[in-house]
Amino acid sequence: MSQVLYPRLAVxxxxxxxxxxxxxxxxxxxxxxxxxxxxxxxxxxRVIALGLADxxxxxxxxxxxxxxxxxxxxxxxxxxxxxxxxxxxxxxxxTVSDVGSVKAAVADAFAxxxxxxxxxxxxxxxxxxxxxxxxxxFAGLFQGRWTILTPRPNEDAAYASALERLTLFWTALGAQxxxxxxxxxxxxxxxxxxxxxxxxxxxVGTAADLxxxxxxxxxxxxxxxxxxxxxxxxxxxxxxxxxxxxxxxxVLEILGRFTEDLQALSRAIRWGEGDKLEELFTRTRxxxxxxxxxxxxxxxxxxxxxxxxx
Amino acid sequence: MSQVLYPRLAVxxxxxxxxxxxxxxxxxxxxxxxxxxxxxxxxxxRVIALGLADxxxxxxxxxxxxxxxxxxxxxxxxxxxxxxxxxxxxxxxxTVSDVGSVKAAVADAFAxxxxxxxxxxxxxxxxxxxxxxxxxxFAGLFQGRWTILTPRPNEDAAYASALERLTLFWTALGAQxxxxxxxxxxxxxxxxxxxxxxxxxxxVGTAADLxxxxxxxxxxxxxxxxxxxxxxxxxxxxxxxxxxxxxxxxVLEILGRFTEDLQALSRAIRWGEGDKLEELFTRTRxxxxxxxxxxxxxxxxxxxxxxxxx
Numbered sequence: 001m002s003q004v005l006y007p008r009l010a011v012x013x014x015x016x017x018x019x020x021x022x023x024x025x026x027x028x029x030x031x032x033x034x035x036x037x038x039x040x041x042x043x044x045x046r047v048i049a050l051g052l053a054d055x056x057x058x059x060x061x062x063x064x065x066x067x068x069x070x071x072x073x074x075x076x077x078x079x080x081x082x083x084x085x086x087x088x089x090x091x092x093x094x095t096v097s098d099v100g101s102v103k104a105a106v107a108d109a110f111a112x113x114x115x116x117x118x119x120x121x122x123x124x125x126x127x128x129x130x131x132x133x134x135x136x137x138f139a140g141l142f143q144g145r146w147t148i149l150t151p152r153p154n155e156d157a158a159y160a161s162a163l164e165r166l167t168l169f170w171t172a173l174g175a176q177x178x179x180x181x182x183x184x185x186x187x188x189x190x191x192x193x194x195x196x197x198x199x200x201x202x203x204v205g206t207a208a209d210l211x212x213x214x215x216x217x218x219x220x221x222x223x224x225x226x227x228x229x230x231x232x233x234x235x236x237x238x239x240x241x242x243x244x245x246x247x248x249x250x251v252l253e254i255l256g257r258f259t260e261d262l263q264a265l266s267r268a269i270r271w272g273e274g275d276k277l278e279e280l281f282t283r284t285r286x287x288x289x290x291x292x293x294x295x296x297x298x299x300x301x302x303x304x305x306x307x308x309x310x
Numbered sequence: 311m312s313q314v315l316y317p318r319l320a321v322x323x324x325x326x327x328x329x330x331x332x333x334x335x336x337x338x339x340x341x342x343x344x345x346x347x348x349x350x351x352x353x354x355x356r357v358i359a360l361g362l363a364d365x366x367x368x369x370x371x372x373x374x375x376x377x378x379x380x381x382x383x384x385x386x387x388x389x390x391x392x393x394x395x396x397x398x399x400x401x402x403x404x405t406v407s408d409v410g411s412v413k414a415a416v417a418d419a420f421a422x423x424x425x426x427x428x429x430x431x432x433x434x435x436x437x438x439x440x441x442x443x444x445x446x447x448f449a450g451l452f453q454g455r456w457t458i459l460t461p462r463p464n465e466d467a468a469y470a471s472a473l474e475r476l477t478l479f480w481t482a483l484g485a486q487x488x489x490x491x492x493x494x495x496x497x498x499x500x501x502x503x504x505x506x507x508x509x510x511x512x513x514v515g516t517a518a519d520l521x522x523x524x525x526x527x528x529x530x531x532x533x534x535x536x537x538x539x540x541x542x543x544x545x546x547x548x549x550x551x552x553x554x555x556x557x558x559x560x561v562l563e564i565l566g567r568f569t570e571d572l573q574a575l576s577r578a579i580r581w582g583e584g585d586k587l588e589e590l591f592t593r594t595r596x597x598x599x600x601x602x603x604x605x606x607x608x609x610x611x612x613x614x615x616x617x618x619x620x
Binding site: 009057093101103126127128130145146148170171173178179184187188189191192193195196197198200203204205206207208209210212213215216217218219220221222223224226227228229230231232233234235237238240241242244248251252254255257258259260261265266269270272277278280281282283284285286287288289291294 | 311328389391401411436437438440455456458494497498499501502503505506507508509512513514516517518519520521522523525526527528529530531532533534535536537538539540541542543544545546547548550551552554555561562564565568569571572573575576579580583584587588590591592593595596597598599600601604
């Protein structure tokens with residue numbers, strides 16, 4: 001067991017990520033009391049049934065009061081509104097963070113409402129699954145994964161100390177921590193996560209709408225590659241809606257490049273330019289080798305978690 | 311052990327699929343002698359070292375002579391040329407088939423050169439892996455997967471009997487067999503396999519070419535979705551080059567629809583139309599449920615085989 005880093009943890013929004021944080025934090029003993037706020041009565045019922053928290057409420061203010069770490073795990077666009085609700089109740093010296101896949105919009109939302117007496121350190125654990133809700137969470141979700149924190153630059157020693165504590169927290173949960181500027185984070189994630197999800201949602205939508213090929217054929221013969229896209233495209237709809245809206249500029253920028261490249265590829269196919277195709281297909285193998293060498297491909301991938309519990 | 315269906319099996323081209331067919335066919339005893347022809351000296355050396363065949367040669371004609379089943383497992387565009395080389399040596403009554411991901415082009419290639427004395431039945435086992443070559447094959451590759459055969463319509467009883475035998479062969483290897491018109495096969499596969507590969511190759515290429523985000527960042531933070539694309543984009547470059555060239559029309563047709571849909575999605579993001587995004591992201595979940603219900607998501611996915619042997 002590690003030492004208790006936060007005597008009281010408040011998790012606002014208890015879905016896959018929120019509930020996984022609680023499970024992992026309790027398992028390694030880095031938190032004392034756990035309070036959960038969630039706007040959904042169904043989620044609150046499950047959180048109680050799963051015994052995930054000491055307090056369960058629909059009021060974020062009640063959960064956040066006296067908390068040492070207030071962790072927002074709601075869809076990104078909800079954070080600004082809820083942060084405004086709790087701001088006045090926050091204990092001076094508390095750390096305020098989140099787990100969203102978009103960081104600049106979250107930093108702006110916090111900046112607009114949070115008092116100077118708390119330490120705002122936005123964060124993002126790069127881990128997920130196609131499943132949603134408090135039942136889907138598990139303690140090992142962050143094991144061997146990266147968590148990116150996007151601290152404010154040029155803060156004082158007290159802020160540095162709060163950052164150090166939050167780093168210890170994520171490390172105890174099994175993650176490695178990186179620090180990054182929030183705008184760079186949003187660009188990196190637009191490439192490594194947001195565009196892949198957009199593409200996956202899109203291809204599954206295209207396939208579902210075909211007239212000449214039935215849905216049951218698409219499903220039956222999905223082992224040739226499509227199946228992997230259906231897994232990604234089963235991710236939480238509201239969360240991902242918010243990600244694309246909150247990271248609009250970076251997503252559209254990367255999508256523009258993707259589309260340009262795809263048009264060139266389309267042209268190469270139309271004109272039978274086999275050498276261009278082969279050159280690209282050979283080059284992309286190197287990236288795969290990098291992913292394997294970097295240990296980002298594990299025996300137990302976080303996407304595809306259902307494989308463990310069929 | 312099943313009964314011997316083909317006293318002599320000739321496999322032309324012994325990569326991932328060819329070597330898996332041999333391993334599976336030997337394991338269940340449906341073949342007697344196995345002859346392999348491969349144009350690569352390195353592949354032949356590995357086939358010998360692995361003890362996969364009774365005869366190993368660089369000459370397809372030598373392997374195909376006296377064979378009861380001649381199975382082409384070369385990249386699709388090679389089949390026409392090689393088929394012409396062996397046509398004269400084929401035993402009357404032999405079955406000629408293949409394992410390519412494109413069927414109309416292969417059927418045309420066979421039609422141009424094969425004598426009337428053999429039974430031509432193109433085929434396609436929908437199973438694969440990111441790995442290539444004879445060492446990558448394994449006997450269980452076809453277990454629980456579909457193999458599509460695209461027989462000529464309106465053939466006689468002898469042809470029907472040859473088709474029945476080939477169906478028994480694939481069933482013995484663990485696959486379920488479906489019959490389909492070759493043009494419909496090519497459209498279905500354009501959706502469920504070819505477009506997913508094209509998209510995966512493209513996104514990995516786009517990511518590799520960015521200036522603002524380094525390759526090491528792309529690799530390091532790939533767990534958010536990108537990683538799954540790198541796996542697909544590590545598939546055999548020459549094989550996939552041929553697939554896109556040989557199934558040009560269906561691929562461009564499906565790619566056109568995909569691009570249209572992507573433009574609509576891009577517009578919805580730009581204009582902040584969250585309801586449109588959420589509607590699509592909710593709809594795509596249904597397809598995923600279908601994939602799981604149909605048992606196409608298994609504990610041991612064929613893509614990502616490296617997970618078993620890290």
